Amino acid sequence: MLSQRLRYAALQDRVVTAEEAASWIEDGMTLGMSGFTAAGDVKVIPLALVERAKKLGKPFKVNVYTGASINSKIDGVLAESGIVNIRLPYQSEKRMRAALNNGDVCYIDQHLSHTAELLRSGAIPPVDVALIEAIAITEEGYIVPTTSVGNSHIFVAQAKEVIIELNMAQPLALEGLHDVYDPGHQGHRQPIPLTEAGQRVGTTAIAVDPAKIRGIVITNQPDVSSAIVPPDEETEQMAQHLLNFLKDEVAAGRLGPNLAPLQSGVGSVANAVFHGFLNSEFRDLEVYSEVLQDSVFQLLDAGKIKMASGCSFTLSPKTNEFVMENLDKYRDKLVLRPQEISNNPGLIRRLGLIAINTALEVDIYGHVNSTHVMGTQMMNGIGGSGDFARNARLTFFCTKSYAKNGKISSIVPMCSHVDHTEHDVDIIVTEQGLADLRGLSPRERAKRIIDNCSHPSYRPLLQAYYEEAVARGGHTPHIIEKALSFHARYVQTGSMLE
Amino acid sequence: MLSQRLRYAALQDRVVTAEEAASWIEDGMTLGMSGFTAAGDVKVIPLALVERAKKLGKPFKVNVYTGASINSKIDGVLAESGIVNIRLPYQSEKRMRAALNNGDVCYIDQHLSHTAELLRSGAIPPVDVALIEAIAITEEGYIVPTTSVGNSHIFVAQAKEVIIELNMAQPLALEGLHDVYDPGHQGHRQPIPLTEAGQRVGTTAIAVDPAKIRGIVITNQPDVSSAIVPPDEETEQMAQHLLNFLKDEVAAGRLGPNLAPLQSGVGSVANAVFHGFLNSEFRDLEVYSEVLQDSVFQLLDAGKIKMASGCSFTLSPKTNEFVMENLDKYRDKLVLRPQEISNNPGLIRRLGLIAINTALEVDIYGHVNSTHVMGTQMMNGIGGSGDFARNARLTFFCTKSYAKNGKISSIVPMCSHVDHTEHDVDIIVTEQGLADLRGLSPRERAKRIIDNCSHPSYRPLLQAYYEEAVARGGHTPHIIEKALSFHARYVQTGSMLE
Ligand SMILES: CC(C)(COP(=O)(O)OP(=O)(O)OC[C@H]1O[C@@H](n2cnc3c(N)ncnc32)[C@H](O)[C@@H]1OP(=O)(O)O)[C@@H](O)C(=O)NCCC(=O)NCCS
Numbered sequence: 001m002l003s004q005r006l007r008y009a010a011l012q013d014r015v016v017t018a019e020e021a022a023s024w025i026e027d028g029m030t031l032g033m034s035g036f037t038a039a040g041d042v043k044v045i046p047l048a049l050v051e052r053a054k055k056l057g058k059p060f061k062v063n064v065y066t067g068a069s070i071n072s073k074i075d076g077v078l079a080e081s082g083i084v085n086i087r088l089p090y091q092s093e094k095r096m097r098a099a100l101n102n103g104d105v106c107y108i109d110q111h112l113s114h115t116a117e118l119l120r121s122g123a124i125p126p127v128d129v130a131l132i133e134a135i136a137i138t139e140e141g142y143i144v145p146t147t148s149v150g151n152s153h154i155f156v157a158q159a160k161e162v163i164i165e166l167n168m169a170q171p172l173a174l175e176g177l178h179d180v181y182d183p184g185h186q187g188h189r190q191p192i193p194l195t196e197a198g199q200r201v202g203t204t205a206i207a208v209d210p211a212k213i214r215g216i217v218i219t220n221q222p223d224v225s226s227a228i229v230p231p232d233e234e235t236e237q238m239a240q241h242l243l244n245f246l247k248d249e250v251a252a253g254r255l256g257p258n259l260a261p262l263q264s265g266v267g268s269v270a271n272a273v274f275h276g277f278l279n280s281e282f283r284d285l286e287v288y289s290e291v292l293q294d295s296v297f298q299l300l301d302a303g304k305i306k307m308a309s310g311c312s313f314t315l316s317p318k319t320n321e322f323v324m325e326n327l328d329k330y331r332d333k334l335v336l337r338p339q340e341i342s343n344n345p346g347l348i349r350r351l352g353l354i355a356i357n358t359a360l361e362v363d364i365y366g367h368v369n370s371t372h373v374m375g376t377q378m379m380n381g382i383g384g385s386g387d388f389a390r391n392a393r394l395t396f397f398c399t400k401s402y403a404k405n406g407k408i409s410s411i412v413p414m415c416s417h418v419d420h421t422e423h424d425v426d427i428i429v430t431e432q433g434l435a436d437l438r439g440l441s442p443r444e445r446a447k448r449i450i451d452n453c454s455h456p457s458y459r460p461l462l463q464a465y466y467e468e469a470v471a472r473g474g475h476t477p478h479i480i481e482k483a484l485s486f487h488a489r490y491v492q493t494g495s496m497l498e
Numbered sequence: 499m500l501s502q503r504l505r506y507a508a509l510q511d512r513v514v515t516a517e518e519a520a521s522w523i524e525d526g527m528t529l530g531m532s533g534f535t536a537a538g539d540v541k542v543i544p545l546a547l548v549e550r551a552k553k554l555g556k557p558f559k560v561n562v563y564t565g566a567s568i569n570s571k572i573d574g575v576l577a578e579s580g581i582v583n584i585r586l587p588y589q590s591e592k593r594m595r596a597a598l599n600n601g602d603v604c605y606i607d608q609h610l611s612h613t614a615e616l617l618r619s620g621a622i623p624p625v626d627v628a629l630i631e632a633i634a635i636t637e638e639g640y641i642v643p644t645t646s647v648g649n650s651h652i653f654v655a656q657a658k659e660v661i662i663e664l665n666m667a668q669p670l671a672l673e674g675l676h677d678v679y680d681p682g683h684q685g686h687r688q689p690i691p692l693t694e695a696g697q698r699v700g701t702t703a704i705a706v707d708p709a710k711i712r713g714i715v716i717t718n719q720p721d722v723s724s725a726i727v728p729p730d731e732e733t734e735q736m737a738q739h740l741l742n743f744l745k746d747e748v749a750a751g752r753l754g755p756n757l758a759p760l761q762s763g764v765g766s767v768a769n770a771v772f773h774g775f776l777n778s779e780f781r782d783l784e785v786y787s788e789v790l791q792d793s794v795f796q797l798l799d800a801g802k803i804k805m806a807s808g809c810s811f812t813l814s815p816k817t818n819e820f821v822m823e824n825l826d827k828y829r830d831k832l833v834l835r836p837q838e839i840s841n842n843p844g845l846i847r848r849l850g851l852i853a854i855n856t857a858l859e860v861d862i863y864g865h866v867n868s869t870h871v872m873g874t875q876m877m878n879g880i881g882g883s884g885d886f887a888r889n890a891r892l893t894f895f896c897t898k899s900y901a902k903n904g905k906i907s908s909i910v911p912m913c914s915h916v917d918h919t920e921h922d923v924d925i926i927v928t929e930q931g932l933a934d935l936r937g938l939s940p941r942e943r944a945k946r947i948i949d950n951c952s953h954p955s956y957r958p959l960l961q962a963y964y965e966e967a968v969a970r971g972g973h974t975p976h977i978i979e980k981a982l983s984f985h986a987r988y989v990q991t992g993s994m995l996e
């Protein structure tokens with residue numbers, strides 16, 4: 001029933017079609033769209049906009065800002081249509097990736113906690129129109145988001161006009177899960193009062209002057225759920241190394257039995273690790289993360305996790321269906337926050353998180369490349385990995401020790417691109433083993449990473465490189481003309497092996 | 499008079515010689531020593547310890563933790579004596595540099611705000627003995643630091659024993675300037691209540707159980723003041739570019755006339771910039787920085803700065819003498835804090851700082867190397883530059899466009915070591931000009947950096963590299979086998995020029 005969803009009567013005459021809403025968007029505008037990891041994204045207006053641009057038959061470009069990645073269909077169609085000028089702060093879609101790698105799209109890869117600040121300070125073009133998916137408009141005309149919060153609050157605050165996609169397929173029972181907190185302008189801020197992972201510090205809807213809401217488009221499409229990557233032998237080995245390490249930390253008294261609030265990136269390793277917690281002795285765990293995946297709900301069901309805070313749900317179709325139908329069961333254990341709060345450096349440090357993220361490659365000194373294949377081709381983006389890695393109490397990076405059937409070593413002499421410096425990386429995990437780098441100087445780090453983490457087929461090559469480098473000396477020994485030789489060889493021969 | 503300085507009567511019988519204090523330090527111990535940028539460091543016990551180790555005539559090693567760099571004499575003698583195992587988190591001394599670059603010392607280069615957290619979480623060996631310079635011991639037996647706070651509070655909290663150097667040459671009038679705040683353990687923290695640069699949130703002395711104070715050594719040596727590097731033509735040009743940019747930001751409404759709290763690294767560029775403020779229209783400025791240098795006091799005298807917060811004073815002999823004799827004049831305008839507060843990521847973001855730091859080299863995409871000459875030889879360390887750069891509202895990196903009489907270009911295709919990724923760098927300044935990188939994709943960044951910042955003798959080489967790289971494609975175009983060719987050429991021929 002629309003009246004349950006659209007409770008501010010004066011807005012009821014603003015219901016329009018996607019086409020009409022799209023017709024308000026002009027060439028050169030900046031759009032702030034809801035959506036984080038394909039959750040809670042606007043689903044019809046972007047497609048209508050692409051149609052409008054086609055029909056216009058003249059150059060038409062917009063800037064597209066989101067929370068993080070949006071569902072592949074939208075990012076893909078936007079890329080193909082050629083209407084995107086600037087895209088930020090994150091994407092993970094094949095066609096968008098191609099467009100930004102060939103220079104057609106100006107992609108600005110950002111720490112996910114930074115976008116709101118960059119908008120406030122005027123460092124990037126301001127948002128003209130906010131496109132926000134909602135489950136409801138409240139009695140005050142405020143916007144209740146759906147399965148993510150992302151950057152929606154700042155887009156709404158900054159936009160001249162707001163257009164809502166009121167999605168009847170997103171359950172109204174989501175209402176009450178959100179915790180919208182806007183820290184305000186830098187230099188005029190109070191401390192964010194959050195001191196526990198599950199604490200509520202904000203409001204359940206995004207405040208807005210209803211006069212700014214120009215149109216409301218009614219939709220009825222569930223989120224495009226993510227395919228869940230099942231653990232394979234190697235991700236299970238990685239999870240096991242990591243869990244054993246955590247057990248040892250508890251035994252050594254450096255962590256308590258309920259560890260510290262957990263953050264984990266998306267993907268198979270994260271899922272395998274969280275799966276591993278199911279059969280572990282850890283209890284009363286807390287999650288303070290970006291994305292909440294299937295495994296978080298399994299752990300909630302099993303009573304292992306007592307609270308989970310994130311900024312979006314990214315679930316498989318089956319879990320999504322179950323969760324959306326049983327939200328009452330999880331209501332008091334879940335919080336969805338803006339990404340500048342879920343990823344806030346001050347809060348991550350205050351809470352003392354354990355951060356588990358995935359790398360493309362790691363070098364022998366512990367620098368991490370999360371983004372650029374062979375130093376040049378953008379994969380997805382840095383996402384929140386830097387927000388967490390830098391400020392967490394314990395920072396893990398996981399990667400298989402090799403890629404492309406062994407043609408690539410994920411442990412290299414020098415990263416071809418650095419997203420996380422050795423200062424921010426505590427522990428490297430591959431299927432081969434785990435390297436605890438805390439309190440080690442670079443030379444000690446190199447030995448441990450090569451010995452514990454590299455694939456046996458590359459270990460001798462890495463050892464030889466390291467020994468030759470040490471003979472030249474330096475705090476971080478390198479043979480500068482060979483530091484990227486593994487990559488150069490791959491580009492030339494299709495393999496990093498000699 | 500000792501009684502004014504040593505007000506806790508029960509400690510009066512603990513006064514000992516430096517030699518006696520040193521005799522309590524055993525092989526394998528970890529020492530937490532006060533001192534930040536050669537301010538407030540312990541001056542006699544480390545030298546006595548070196549003597550003790552010599553006399554022992556058997557292997558003797560200690561770990562040496564400090565706030566940041568200490569005066570060259572101490573770090574140099576420690577390095578020469580060969581008694582240092584681990585050294586952290588920062589140094590800037592010739593002999594220590596040689597020792598760590600040849601692998602004799604295990605140097606752990608850390609973000610300066612991280613050391614206290616790493617100690618709390620047990621990530622690095624704990625402090626056995628704290629050696630702290632003080633102006634006084636209070637009636638409660640608490641320690642009043644001298645010209646820096648640094649990591650002293652955490653060293654004192656963690657050490658089993660504390661030894662004080664009570665320095666009669668440091669004026670008692672420093673008392674009251676310090677603001678010691680310990681955030682407590684991660685996961686059990688309240689928000690740090692600081693919302694303005696000059697606000698006091700802590701205590702004026704370091705709380706300690708006086709029973710832990712094993713000995714007190716009386717000293718009478720002023721800090722070894724820093725030589726002030728006068729601005730030259732090029733640093734003045736850099737300062738001018740930077741100030742013009744700030745004026746434009748005010749004109750564009752992105753900053754107010756009193757800007758935002760300023761942080762600046764040590765050195766000639768920082769001094770030149772601050773000098774430039776003297777004759778500018780900016781007013782009511784605030785400083786929230788690590789080190790307070792001469793120029794801060796000139797600006798205080800001129801009424802340009804209304805508040806300055808730091809974690810140490812690093813002054814030239816003349817300014818030092820004047821300031822120490824006239825502390826009352828500055829009393830209500832100065833605060834000295836622990837480095838985990840001056841450099842706190844949450845506070846830096848909350849206050850929205852303008853951060854001005856210096857780079858060794860910058861690449862065409864805006865990555866910054868602050869530490870490793872030719873990717874291998876450690877210069878000093880990352881210091882606080884990462885704490886500030888990542889979290890500031892506006893992050894500048896300055897460098898002359900060339901080094902070693904033009905044999906080295908400070909703008910290179912790819913940094914030979916990355917301390918700050920492009921995500922953390924807003925603006926590059928050289929004597930040639932300024933590149934505002936905000937809101938630019940990597941390809942746009944490259945053009946702007948090469949055009950505005952590179953030295954004319956290297957510009958064509960950089961342009962040629964960039965064009966060849968773009969022909970290969972990628973979000974961040976590189977020719978992987980040539981990305982470090984400038985460095986390789988320098989290592990081989992002594993010049994980066996072809
Ligand atoms: C780094 C990242 C791409 C790894 O993703 P993943 O799905 O766990 O890893 P996979 O092993 O499946 O690798 C993904 C692809 O990269 C390739 N790859 C992996 N390592 C590689 C390497 N060292 N060099 C080149 N390619 C590599 C794989 O072959 C695979 O390619 P394909 O898609 O053509 O099959 C992903 O975690 C990411 O985007 N991270 C950055 C953002 C982030 O960390 N977000 C979470 C923070 S909250």
Ligand SMILES: CC(C)(COP(=O)(O)OP(=O)(O)OC[C@H]1O[C@@H](n2cnc3c(N)ncnc32)[C@H](O)[C@@H]1OP(=O)(O)O)[C@@H](O)C(=O)NCCC(=O)NCCS
Binds near residue numbers: 767879880883902
């Ligand atoms: C980067 C840093 C070394 C620059 O120092 P500086 O004194 O401003 O710079 P200078 O131009 O005088 O250069 C210092 C030396 O590096 C050399 N140098 C400069 N650029 C170089 C380059 N690209 N490659 C090799 N050497 C270079 C200079 O020739 C000079 O050498 P010298 O000592 O033999 O004469 C210094 O700022 C630093 O240590 N920064 C890291 C810590 C930090 O930022 N702290 C403040 C944060 S709060």
